[in-house]
Amino acid sequence: MEISCKNFGIDGLYVKAAGRLDLDSAVEYGVKIKDTMEDSNEEIKELILDFSEITFISSFGLKVVLELYKEMQAKQGSLKLKDIPEQLKNSFKMVGFDKFLDIG
Amino acid sequence: MFKTLKAKIIFTSIIMLTLLLSVFIFFAIQSRMFTKQLMVQNYRFSIDALFVDDINDSIMTLEDNLKSLALIGGLHYRTSRSDELTDEVVIRIFRNYPNTLGGGIWFIPYIFDKSKKYNCFYAYRNKNNKVVIDKNFASVEYDYPNQGWYKEIISRVTPKRNIVWSKPYFENQGSNTMMVTAGTGIYVHGKLVGIATVDWEMSSVIKNISKMKPHEMMFSMYKRGKKIENSFVLLGNADDDYIIATNDPYLDGDSLVGHSLKKIPWYSPDLYGKTYITYHGKKYIPFFSKLHNGMVLVICLPKREMFRNVDMFYFPFTALILLFIFMILALVYFGMNRYIINPIDKLIDIAHKISHGEDINIKISKPAEFVQLASTFDTMTKDIKAITKEREHINSELNIAKSIQASSLPSVFPPFPDRDEFDIYALMEPAKEVGGDFYDFYFIDDTHFMFLIADVSGKGVPAALFMMTVKTLINNLSQIGYEPADLIKLINKKICETNKQGLFVTMFSGIINVETGDLTYVNCGHNPPLIKTNSNEYKYLECESNIVLGAFEDFDFKIYKTKFDIGDTILLYTDGVTEATNHNDQMYGEDRLLEKVNKFHNDFVDAMALDIKNDVLKYTEKIERSDDLTLLIFKYKNKHNSTCKTIYKAPASKDNYKQFYQWLHKICENWKISDELTNKLDMCGEEIYANIAFYAYPQAQGDIRVSVKKEDNRIILKFEDDGIQYNPLKKPDPDIDLPPEQRPLGGLGIFMVKEMADDVQYEYSNNRNILTLTFNIV
Known part of the structure; x- marks a missing residue:
């Protein structure tokens, strides 16, 4: 899966990925983001995940999202999900993620 | 009567020696009599x-x-x-x-x-x-x-x-x-x-005669000059009938002088013609002479003493000959034993041992004929060993050929587990030799299923090779997509072309559209199959048998069409079934087969085929079958339009996940399933797949089997594995209302599955975890 990470502002990280966020790719996705955050000069306080080109998310993907959310919380930072496709929104709702995340 | 050589030789020897002995005894008696007369x-x-x-x-x-x-x-x-x-x-x-x-x-x-x-x-x-x-x-x-x-x-x-x-x-x-x-x-x-x-003094005359001795010339074997004891003499006057003198030991000779000759008991006037007289228990031979002056002189000699030497010669001689004959007999017996019987016994013993696989060097030192025989025997044994070895080699190759042939026939049943439109079962019980029976079946496209049974003429390697050719040829040609009539014509043509040896094939073949039940069939000189339609009894299918394949290049085969309903069954067989003979040389026969199949009440084609096979084997029992025994049973079960089923089976591994979801997507695409439902199937599929891949086989590698079935307005997704028993449904649901900080990372998946699927069932049977998810098509 293609993952691109881009710093913005002083402590922001913008992540865009394309394809399926599933058993095969979820771990890779999570590890890549964490590594990027650790490698940043500044501590990342604002994480934006662009879902516009994600076609599928499974529980493995949702698990990674929850992990990232917890990490950002711990750092007093924030996690935002951007442009979640309609067909994926149900999955977020199903597991109650809509209660703490803005899924649009 | 005399079965052995020994008995025959002894018998012949005894007969011959007995004849010899008889001839000898005859001549001996004759000779003895003659000798006595001569004496x-x-x-x-x-x-x-x-x-x-x-x-x-x-x-x-x-x-x-x-x-x-x-x-x-x-x-x-x-x-x-x-x-x-x-x-x-x-x-x-x-x-x-x-x-x-x-x-x-x-x-x-x-x-x-x-x-x-x-x-x-x-x-x-x-x-x-x-x-x-x-x-x-x-x-x-x-x-x-x-x-x-x-x-x-x-x-x-x-x-x-x-x-x-x-x-x-x-x-x-x-x-x-x-x-x-x-x-x-x-x-x-x-x-x-x-x-x-x-004056003539009588006593001196008598005395002289009494002193009589045999003459030297009398008989050469008689001891010379020995006096004959117990002889006596009578001198008398026969004309005037008075006794002149006698020294008869039983009479007083002196007192009888001058008396009538009648006083002498043994004397009679016809004495001259007598060969012997018996007097006081002894036999005497009288020698009667008439003297010059008319007196008679009778000299009586004891017979026994006279011939003593002759008998003394003949009795030991006879005994000697008898002994000699018995010695010859004994010699024949021992010689025969030593030079004929013993070597033969030895050869028999050796032949027996060799036939039991023992390795023996034959050692016979005499006689020359047996030495030669033994050497020939030795050579023969070596030749036989070489031939046997070669034959074993050929046999093992033939066995391999046989197993190759058998394994070329589809033997995994059910052959199409994802298709439940029909049941099929087939078997071939080969005869001792490699033979020419075969069956085959396959889809020639998504809906058309072809099945056939065939019997190649002849037996052995040629038939087997020809069978392989024909089988491959039919398989190849049927995949191209000809109309049945053209297909069979082409098959026949090609077989004619490849067959220069004049072999031919009988075949019954059918092509059924599993969606509609339309059946097209052709009989190329094969036994009529048994068919059951509309749940009636089985009967022999009436159809023209055309001719065998490989006979005439350009032949239009008559093709039949019919329509199969649910439950209709056709049973194909080869003559190995109906022409199987028992020890009374009677055939199993078509009537017996018909009777047998009509006794079946259940619908299991495999059980039926095996039962028929066992019945035939039991019928032939001790007789070695000369022909292969081949059966194929096809039963039409369902129409295609109501059901569709596909199966995925692969080792359960995270690495194979991509392959799996691509398979699933393809099905959804084929079945034109909505994106939403596809997404659901995708998510649930992933969850269950991951569960099995990660947890079902902690020790070793195992398979995952997934089937997806479309049934009316439902999609049924079934996961199976034979890993450790685990029921995911027992896992408690996560509390989705908890604040994010308190929420555990795991446990979301199975919860989502339960949420998305309309029905989830778990069962554990036959050591398999089976999880069935049902989704309604909205």
Whole structure:
């Protein structure tokens, strides 16, 4: 899966990925983001995940999202999900993620 | 009767030796009889030569002597010579006859002088063998004219100068012996003037004869000069019937002298013709001779002693021959045992051992024929070993060929687990040889299923190779997509082209559209199949059998079409079933097969096929089947439009996940399933797949089997694994209302599955975890 990470502002990280966020790719996705955050000069306080080109998310993907959310919380930072496709929104709702995340 | 060579040889030997023995005994008896006859003749000649002739000579000499005396007596009377002169002449005459004991001239009383009564000249041989004149007889005391012999002789003489023999009498004057006196008359001018006599002593005659010995020439094997004991003699006068002398040991010879011959018990007038007489329990051979003076002489010799030497020769000789024959028999027996029977036994033993696989060097040292036989045998054994080895090699190759052939037939049942439109089961029980039966079935496209059964003519390797060719050819051609009629025509054409050996194939083939049940079938010279339609009984399908494949290149086969309903079944078989024969040479037959299949009430094609096979095998039992036994049963179950099912099966691994979801997507696409439902299937599929891949097989690798089935307005997704037992549904649901900080990371997946699927069922059976998810198509 293609993952691109881009710093913005002083402590922001913008992540865009394309394809399926599933058993095969979820771990890779999570590890890549964490590594990027650790490698940043500044501590990342604002994480934006662009879902516009994600076609599928499974529980493995949702698990990674929850992990990232917890990490950002711990750092007093924030996690935002951007442009979640309609067909994926149900999955977020199903597991109650809509209660703490803005899924649009 | 005589099965063994030994018995035959012994039997033949005994027969031959018995014949030989019989011939020998016959000739021996003949020869013995002949020898005895010869001996008897010899005895006769000897007796004649030695005794009878002697006695006759003596008698003749005696008579000569007598005639001389009579002549002198006559001269004395006529010339009135002096007595001294006549004495001298008588002495001289007697000197000329040395065997004469005594005798003389006796004149009739007073013939010369009325005062001189006695005128006689008697001479005898004294103890010194000197002839002297005894004048004592011319005395009143003796008075010779009154003596019996004088009276007897003078009364019987005649002028013809006959010789008269007196009866034997006992001479008591001088010698005290038994005498016979021969006498003749002295006639002068026809007037009887006196008599001349000569004395013959009998006892010496008898004594001489009793001392009889066999002559040297008599019989060469007879011991020379040995006296025959127990012989006896009779001398008598047969004409006047009186006994002169005998030394018969059972009689008193002296007292019988002068008596009738009837006093001798063994004597009879016809004695001359007899070969032997029995006297006091002993056998004697009488030798009868008539003497010159009319007396008879009978010499009796004991038969047994006479022939003792002959018997002594023949009995040991016979025994020796018998012994010899038995020795030959024994030699034949031992020789045969040693040189024929023993080597044969040895060869038999060796052949027996070799046939049991033992490795033996044959060692026979004699006789030459058996040495040669043994060497030939040895060579043969080696050849047989080589041939056997080669044959084993060929056999093992044939077995491999057989297994290759068998494995070329589809043998995994059910062959299409994802298709439940039909049940099919087929089997082939090969005969001992590789054969030419085969069956085959496959989809020629998504909906058309072809099945066939075929029997290649002939047996063995050619048939097997041809079968493989034909099978491949049919398979290849049927995939192209010809119409059935064209397809079968083409198959036939191609088979004709590839078949230069004149082999052919019988085949029954059907193509069924599993969606509609439309069945097209053709029979190429094959046995009519059994068919069951509309739940009726099985019956033989009536259809033209056309001709066999591979016979005529350009042939239009008659094709039949029918429609199968649910439950319709067709049973194909080869002649290995109906023509299987039992030990009574009776065939299994079509009627028995029909009866058998109609007894089935359940629908399990595999059970049915196996049961028929076992029935046929039981029928043939001890007989080795000459033909393959092949069966194929096809049962139509469902129509395609209501059901669709596909199966995924692969090792459960995270690495194979991509392959799995691509398969699932493809199905969804094919079945035109909405994106939403596809997404659901995708998510649930991933969750369950991951569960199995991560947890089901902690130790080793295992498979995951997923089937997806579209049924009316439902999609049924079924996961199966044979890993550790685990029911994911028992896992408690996560609390989705918890604040994010308190929420655990895991446990979302199965919760989502339960949320998304319309029904979730778990079961554990046959050591398998089975999870069935049902989704309604909205």
